[in-house]
Amino acid sequence: MARELVETVCRNVTINWIQKENVKPNLRRLVKRLLRKYGYLPDKQEKATVTVLEQAESLCKNWAA
Structure with a gap:
């Protein structure tokens, strides 16, 4: 489950994802x-x-590419 959580979050982050409330x-x-x-x-x-x-x-x- 932990691996899948990490993979899911990694696949869905964007540039400046921490500051962007829509992400x-x-x-x-x-x-x-x-x-x-x-x-x-x-x-x-x-x-x-x-x-x-x-x-x-x-x-x-x-993480964001």
């Missing part, structure tokens, strides 16, 4: 979809989604 909702939707796919508890999906996006921002600011 974040799409990434949030994709992360939530993956969490549902792997049976993540619905009441914990929001916190997990926020955590994934925060980690992506802090670790991968240069």
Whole structure:
């Protein structure tokens, strides 16, 4: 699941993706979809989604091609 999350976020980032507010909702939707796919508890999906996006921002600011 972690690999698939990383691959999904990497494929969907754009230049300056951290500052662009229109990119974040799409990434949030994709992360939530993956969490549902792997049976993540619905009441914990929001916190997990926020955590994934925060980690992506802090670790991968240069992912955009």
